[in-house]
Amino acid sequence: MQDDLPKTGNFLAGRLRHAMSRREQELLEELMGPVREYGPDHVLQRRAELVSESTILMDGFIIRSVTEGGQRQIVEINVPGDFVDLHGFALKRLDHDLTALGPVRVTSVSHIDLANALAKEPHLARILWFATLLEAAIHREWILKMGQLRADARLAHVFAELWQRLDFVGRSRRNGFDTPLKQTDLADICGTTPVYINRLLRDLREADMAEFRRGRVWVSSREKLERHCRFSPDYLYGQGTLAVRDELDPENPDVRTAATG
């Protein structure tokens, strides 16, 4: 993260951040309001409520969940640097709840301010659009993993993805990462039960892949873990096969002028 951009320095880090000009980065930073802190389980946004501002997560984890008939399904996890409800800017009402997992630090921009800024900055608007499409790509990967993998591999996939995303924003450790996730949360992510998650965690431990305990994940063999769940980070649009280098990239001014909108 850039130290002089404490609120937005992690936004798109490792992905398309290089496509933002320095001026755009500063503009976004200036748009954000004061930093707020919330404790665990704080609900930042409830389903169907009118959304009037969008929030960037600076520290901590936020989950996006839907609860129906007592059953909770977590449909997305947000890590530092994520614009957690940017889609509220266009959708106005969300179809899910946003909840802090552990303690979080966030900062917001009102939709009025954002709209005024984007009216003058079509390229920045494209960047934000891109950011919401990244989320959709992660959604598709989750559908894929829910449909194809068995519970043990789904669980491994959660760890592999989170680790990679925390890598992007410099919040990982050498052999894993910290997270406030509980076994119950893992169950609601993987679409299984806490009891079974517990057994799967034991399996992962005994297979020397990953160890989960008290808010920390240690990975014994990243390669083994990622192979087990067929994890390939392409869909995160980092520096791999699918990386975006073309018209959104300011280093390619010709195309950019033609294609910025």
Next chain:
Amino acid sequence: MQDDLPKTGNFLAGRLRHAMSRREQELLEELMGPVREYGPDHVLQRRAELVSESTILMDGFIIRSVTEGGQRQIVEINVPGDFVDLHGFALKRLDHDLTALGPVRVTSVSHIDLANALAKEPHLARILWFATLLEAAIHREWILKMGQLRADARLAHVFAELWQRLDFVGRSRRNGFDTPLKQTDLADICGTTPVYINRLLRDLREADMAEFRRGRVWVSSREKLERHCRFSPDYLYGQGTLAVRDELDPENPDVRTAATG
């Protein structure tokens, strides 16, 4: 569909179409290239290929799928009126394949033309952004259904959602809808096997909910079907609770001026 807009008349029909001004509707129509037709199983776009144009589906069904290790997972179904690869406009490369299910009619716009148009039409850009967010909302619902519902309800959910979406664009029937989906496709959507799908279809038939045969779905009791899979169309952002009526709506010019970006 508006008869004078044969290519784009169904785009966002039933959802936010009313937020497009007549001029914007005509502009979009003019942007689209010639109509093309493809037969069943035609691959419109392959994973990781560079995308240089975006396509609107006029007739037929297109699936978005990922194939890994011989297993295919369908992560999205597109129906007439859908902008099938609008996200390619910003992502440049897709992380999945696009395949025609039955015969399809499509029309495309090059990213250059689209970018030039959107540079002058920020409100239209917001509309297109919104359209991609609708897709993401559908993705989240799929994650929800994969995580929470058992296979029989997942299958019912596919029917309920498709019927509703075909309703939006006037392609449904009184008691169901036509679709080129095969049992194998249903399996790859629901994350189960063709054999089991076959048994589930029998169950749905015997429970007087829906009958699937030779490319047509008859629904005996829509209410029973939707209750069985807890289907609630909110997430499709039609006229329900989550409907968008605020700043994107041109009938509300005050807010719109402030918020159009």
Next chain:
DNA sequence: CGTTGAATTGACACCGTTCAACGACAGTGG
């Protein structure tokens, strides 16, 4: 030290997979 939420373990039932075989049907070529 009692309380509470979370993690762990065991037994058992069931949802869904797998393998194998068969039936229905359309297209093709003789």
Next chain:
DNA sequence: CCACTGTCGTTGAACGGTGTCAATTCAACG
């Protein structure tokens, strides 16, 4: 007209992954 072929749909039986229920242990905290 029929035989052949391939695709899709249908059915049965055995197996195993996962859910459910219940009880127990553990960690954190006042």
